[in-house]
Amino acid sequence: MTTAEVGVVPDAATIEQIARDVLAEHPPASTPITHLMGAWYDAGLTWVYFPRGFGGLDAPRSLQPLANRLMREAGGPEPRTVNTIGYGIVAGTIRRYATPELASRLLRPLATGEEKWCQLFSEPGAGSDLAGLTTRAVRDGDGWRITGQKVWNSLAHQSRWAILLARTDPDVPKHKGLTYFILDMQTPGVTVRPLRQLTGRAQFNEVFLDEVYLPDTQRFGDVGAGWIVANSTLGDERTSLGDRVSARGSGAIGDALALWAEKPENHSPILREQLTRLWIRAEAHRLTSDRARVAATMGVQGPESAITKLVGSELTQQIYEYCIELLGPEGTLIDTYSPEAPDDESGPTAIQRKYLRSRATTIEGGTSEILRNVIGERVLKLPQELRADKGIPWRDVPR
Amino acid sequence: MTTAEVGVVPDAATIEQIARDVLAEHPPASTPITHLMGAWYDAGLTWVYFPRGFGGLDAPRSLQPLANRLMREAGGPEPRTVNTIGYGIVAGTIRRYATPELASRLLRPLATGEEKWCQLFSEPGAGSDLAGLTTRAVRDGDGWRITGQKVWNSLAHQSRWAILLARTDPDVPKHKGLTYFILDMQTPGVTVRPLRQLTGRAQFNEVFLDEVYLPDTQRFGDVGAGWIVANSTLGDERTSLGDRVSARGSGAIGDALALWAEKPENHSPILREQLTRLWIRAEAHRLTSDRARVAATMGVQGPESAITKLVGSELTQQIYEYCIELLGPEGTLIDTYSPEAPDDESGPTAIQRKYLRSRATTIEGGTSEILRNVIGERVLKLPQELRADKGIPWRDVPR
Amino acid sequence: MTQEFEFTEEMKELREMVREFCAEFSDEQTVRQTMETEAGYDAALWQRFGSELGVFGLAVAEELGGAGLGLVHHAIVVEELGAALVCGPVLGTLCLAIPALSALPEETIRAEYLPGLVSGETTATVAIPQRAGEYSPDDLSVDAVSDGEAFALSGRLDYVADGSTADVLFIAARTPTGVALFAVDSESTGVERTRLFTLDQTRRQATIVLQNAAARLICAETETPDVLVQTLATATALLAASQVGGGQRMLDATIAHVSSRIQFGQAIGAFQAIKHRCANMLIAEEQARSAAYHAAWAIQDGTDEPLIAASLAKAVASESFLWISRSAIQLHGGMGFTWEGAPQLYLKRATADSLTLGTAAEHTERLARVAIDEWEPALV
């Protein structure tokens, strides 16, 4: 089996050779996924830019898409699907903030999907204003006692681990009193309740934390530095999106085009024009995402990447709004609202289901309103608006 | 000649009879307009709801449209056109704030158009934030010395009189330090300069005030009460709009429909749909204005009247944007940008001219941004946003 | 009669009365329970609306159990039922059947069916061949056969509003000489009704298959097309009023939410992004209200072309209600996306309404034909 020489930065050819070896030895079609991903991890292909022994090869980050592509081409999974939050958000933070011992304990089962991860950040009273969160962490010997309520926690019911933001100091301004922890979801005092959405499904959860104990070794970063750690986490989430360019006519606009082709009896000049306008916007968005991707590979973080989520989410909504109108009376039907039904968007009323689900895209992961603020203030450098909570101890902020 | 019996509130029949008498004696076709409007004033028909001797008959306000209609039907002028700002904004303020002597000096030449009026409110540094204006009025014996610069003063070069807002006390919060005056534009120290707009024309002016003296008798309302007086003035402006219902297909959308009919060679399904959508919006807006008018006659000031300006101005812009697209290459031409050319929107490139002029509609008389704030805070009663200048002496507000 | 947009005190009291009744007997919790039942509505409550409150016959002549007040009054009732998402045959009985029966030429037929519908004791629906909200005899899917005495209908009807619970089905069918309107008892043999699972659980539909179902002729071929065209225009205007009601409710709920939801140390309604969107919601609602009531007044008093007024109402009200309910979800944030939140119920209603009796795009196309293609400049 090929290995990368220690001390030499692996190049594309090396990565490719290692990957082909792993895939040959563990044919994706016949290998259990945890074995496959374990071998992949052990070979350093999960995150080629991570250190050796931690799922990486100290290779340039730009070679990761190559590894992912080889896995896909061999019929293996898109790595993110194995452990969405683990790959998308947590792994980078573990690398940066965990001790080597803890990192080696956590990363392999994260990579194989054996230990899934969830995120305990948002709260009922802290949505857009995440830094205003109320969940308290109080010192208790060598550890902490956590009490509070979290919400919008996808996969919490399936997860072994969570990343958690809690308030350790209410007497300083809100951003400064937060600390970042990881939480074993099997700890006593953790209660997970499914949260039913307008789709009828319960894709998310509420998580109640009642005097939950965790050791101080599960703290990431300094006490009071939680906001900084969380932002590095969220930064990973954003940059991890840009690996692939979608093809013309794929994604939501592909659904609309397919529906248009399926329903010639519903065609009208107005609907044809609307579809064309959506197609134009989808193309402009696709090209802008591609431009952001190229800029990122050249080391330039342009404004393009900051607007991708905003534009994409609003466009997706509008495309499914269009699809519903194109469906006509058929759009008034749904197969079921049962919470027990599979949480996907397939079935005879898949379009209606996607339409309903799309309402969340402009809320989750930062509302469109917040994103426009971010673009205005961080990209365009416009002056900040007045804030009632600026510089005030969290304790004194109206809530 | 019919007269209204003193002490009896005139009814519609009385108004009609008086009006017919005046019009019979002063046939609009052959009577100089100042004579006609003078007789109309003397008969109490200019503002039937004003006191007798001041152009009115102590009649209900709801009878004014009747008088205006009779004048129109006889071929006389729409009263507002005689002295736009005088009728639309000033007359009601004179009635409320001037002494009887001053009112009788001012109202008749205002009504006949012999003395035109203009408004000196806005300043280069005080547009949306009108109450932040800088023009100072300083006590000088029995009067005041005014120094400052005003802008967006339509008709200033033709006006004998102006209404004027100036700051008399910089040491209190901005709204509280303003005082309302009337100014004889022939006073030394007043300089009027035309301000060229993007249309090439100079419909507005800048007015420079250099130590201009005015007697204290030309103050309206208390010192420091200027904002309240100005708001009653602006209130008049708003309610004076609602006398007439426009017909379906009139106004800007009428221009678009006419252009559509004139240019069959430029028709396309997309342009046809866009025109229909604009037509639908114009209809909904027309009906909403009509509903507001009916509500107003029934004594209900609904939200309908507050949104008329906002919706109308944005729609007008979009209609002329559409017209330009419908014109095609012809839309790239203009007859002239000469400032000497007549200030109207006629001529071979009238549509282009209206298109350019329409850019001001969402700025003048309150920007769309300000109007949405007004609707949000005053109609929907949403909480006020934080303001940097709230409760702070004007002198200390950043500028 | 009132002039257009002259909402009298008595109309306001009517609105208040219906609203309070809904608040008491059909609050959100009741709606949620009712919409999960098999029938999808509470027949007893429906009857109380008709008999106790007495608001189903305001546009019906007094001698037929109504109040003879006109369509605007009826629209106010439908608007308030829409605002409260009252489960029941609003569309089938109030928007379609009562206007259709009122338009029938034969007094005896009217007298037979209307009193029961007005009192709420019976419910009905009307199946009109239509496409894009327009009467379309080409889309007729039911045939009537006569043995010289009785008629029997056969065919299939899709998306019939309230079709699985209506007592009487009024069905347009093809006869040898044209299109006529028939009444069919929904319980009779040859009538097979299948409840559909609807996106909006508060407004039900069914597929109905007829196989030689006994039918009674209630309107002859000569008059039926006019009756159906008129019924569609009236139902479209009424549906627009219902959309106006839903939009107002979501606007109110959103204002309440953003005024109390605190983030960054202040109520989020203080932020311009939220405030201006709320202003735009109000504007959309006001445009819809004007268009919907213009249609009601125009049909009532004959002051405008009914088809233009109805299409205008539906085009504007559909877009407004959809946009307002989508905005309500957005401005409620995560909570707006939950099953427990009220906005989802209205989004689903708005979606279903927008697809019923012609979409906004379809009515826009229709207006393009009647208002743009045929527009003649006035001679001024």
Add this chain to the structure above:
Amino acid sequence: MTQEFEFTEEMKELREMVREFCAEFSDEQTVRQTMETEAGYDAALWQRFGSELGVFGLAVAEELGGAGLGLVHHAIVVEELGAALVCGPVLGTLCLAIPALSALPEETIRAEYLPGLVSGETTATVAIPQRAGEYSPDDLSVDAVSDGEAFALSGRLDYVADGSTADVLFIAARTPTGVALFAVDSESTGVERTRLFTLDQTRRQATIVLQNAAARLICAETETPDVLVQTLATATALLAASQVGGGQRMLDATIAHVSSRIQFGQAIGAFQAIKHRCANMLIAEEQARSAAYHAAWAIQDGTDEPLIAASLAKAVASESFLWISRSAIQLHGGMGFTWEGAPQLYLKRATADSLTLGTAAEHTERLARVAIDEWEPALV
């Protein structure tokens, strides 16, 4: 060659160089003075761009006086000239004539005209029969007559870009066997040029009437349609790049204004209504930039259908530039409505650009045909 969207350091330096040259020699005051002159541009400055700066031939082969770098480089130049509203035959010479000549089959013809255009010593324009931005031989309005040796053209051409100042007119005309392309000296007898008064004073047009004007055949009937189609696609893509330049300039100016304009005690850019509109302006600009440069790269490297890429670029860039320049006026407030303010110059340019080589609606219709009507689901 670069992969799509790979903007190299050398491209950035080119952009900076052109921008600085424009800032120094074609600042707003210069533009305002020049646009009021009879010719509408400064021939000496134009020549400096061509010869001193040497940026007119970046897409022209080296042996013809160019740099052979490809269309993306040329688009960067056109973008910057658009950003500065440089007066001169950008459309006629840079967008139309140089691409048209570069596409000609005959080397000797190319060699005769291109060096002069590239150096800026001569200017030209191309009159292509088009409708809605598409090559349209049905709209041909010029006939070519041959006496067996020389050709003479007669006909009328409307809205010819830079038509009153171009030295050479390249004109498509009908011959007995098809459509061919001719060169006409603009000073020759039989050529009557009338300057039009343009909404955008920085971009001139003329009406040209030809009466037996002596013409030289430069492209035969067999090749001319292809050349014209390709020229139109390239010119459309380049015009989109120019729109991107104008939009960026107005975005920058607006950001500067709202960051310094104080009302209510703070810079107005702090208010969400202003801030979010600026964010939307940025988004619009970024979409336009992506679409315009995709077109330049696609035409340069053959990676996408040129007509689709060009129409997409023009549809997006037209709407973006119009919306951005209108927003700039709005956010500049009253000052944005003055003659002295910069935004009006860009509004007029945006308006003129949007109506040139096909409007957004026209390109949308074209995309409906090629991208929607002919769309086939991919087999995945």
